[in-house]
Amino acid sequence: VCMSAGNHAQAVAYHATRLGIKSLIVMPRNTPFTKVRNTRELGGEVLLEGETLADSWTYLERELLPRGYTLVHPYDDPLVMAGQGTIALEMLDEQPDLDAMLIPIGGGGLFAGNAVAAHGVNPKIEMYGVESAGYCSAYAALQGDASLARGGPTIAEGIAVKNVGAMTLPLIRDHAADLLRVEEAAIERAVGMLANVEKVVVEGAGASGLAALLTDPARFAGRRLGLILCGGNIDPRLLASVLLRQLVHESRL
Numbered sequence: 001v002c003m004s005a006g007n008h009a010q011a012v013a014y015h016a017t018r019l020g021i022k023s024l025i026v027m028p029r030n031t032p033f034t035k036v037r038n039t040r041e042l043g044g045e046v047l048l049e050g051e052t053l054a055d056s057w058t059y060l061e062r063e064l065l066p067r068g069y070t071l072v073h074p075y076d077d078p079l080v081m082a083g084q085g086t087i088a089l090e091m092l093d094e095q096p097d098l099d100a101m102l103i104p105i106g107g108g109g110l111f112a113g114n115a116v117a118a119h120g121v122n123p124k125i126e127m128y129g130v131e132s133a134g135y136c137s138a139y140a141a142l143q144g145d146a147s148l149a150r151g152g153p154t155i156a157e158g159i160a161v162k163n164v165g166a167m168t169l170p171l172i173r174d175h176a177a178d179l180l181r182v183e184e185a186a187i188e189r190a191v192g193m194l195a196n197v198e199k200v201v202v203e204g205a206g207a208s209g210l211a212a213l214l215t216d217p218a219r220f221a222g223r224r225l226g227l228i229l230c231g232g233n234i235d236p237r238l239l240a241s242v243l244l245r246q247l248v249h250e251s252r253l
Contacts, residue, residue: 001026001069003056005106005158005205006035007231008074013044024064026056031157032235052151053106054162075109076165085113091226092121100126101226102209105138105179106159108168110230115175126177130208132156133181137164138172142179155238156187158205158231186211191234192246203234 002012003026016023023044027036028051039046049059065071073080087110092098101118103111108129115127129138132154140148141164154160164172172179190207193214194200209227213220247253 001060001064002072002074003027003053003060004074005031005053005160006039006233007158008072008080009035009039009044009046010042010233012072013039013042017043024069026050026060026064028052028056028157032233032238034235035233038233052160052162073165075107075112075161076167077109078167081109081113081116081168081171083113084110085115085117087228088114088117088226089121091228092118092125095224095226096122097224098122098125098226099223100128100177100220101228102128102130102180102212103228104156104159104205104208104230105129105131105164105172106135106161106205107163107165108138108172109165110228111138111176112165112168112171114228116171119175127175128212129172129176129179130212131179131181132159132187132205132208133183135160135162136179136181137161138169138176139179139181141169142173154187154204155184155191155242156204156208158203158233159208180212180215182208182211182215186215188242189214189246189249191239191242194229195239195243196246200229201232201234201239202229203231206231 001024009025025044026047029048050056105111111129118125134152137149190210194202206229
């Protein structure tokens, strides 16, 4: 069993099916249809419970763990973090002279794993964590003020996590040069730019690193940066809406 907003769900479903193991995936009710469908097609049984990932976790903890299922946590697990950290190793193998990396933070596993891996190769690389302004759980935890993570609707549901991981928070504290918070407009602009310029489809959470650059370009000017585009599971209708809005903003429509 696991709870997930989409990417982790598909990974667990895929490998469980490959190994002949039943997988039960709890996802928030507002999870994009694309992610739900893909998880089911990969062999996972999907339960839609709760409005947020935290609600899904509450249901899983109350209803499923007592039945003896094995939990594969999406971020608060050292092996999952280590697996995610191989991204940084591959990036630095191709571009060893990176000055900094910008990595989305939801529960913090992706950032923690990659920060440890990157600093193992080059301790001087600056690691920036990027959060949705409405779900800045890591920033709120470091500031000791939970009210900073205000919640609400977001295009970046993949990092819309109200509570950062217990294992990931100390690693974020130790390795982050700074935590950046990005607004919805910047995330939408990043999604649109990646589609129009790079011809790459990226979901809101995956585009948040670019959104941080667009929000404060002067801070990163002239530096070699690595962005992790951690997911392309965006609903086609939402993508179409975002692209149309960007054309309006640019006075091209």
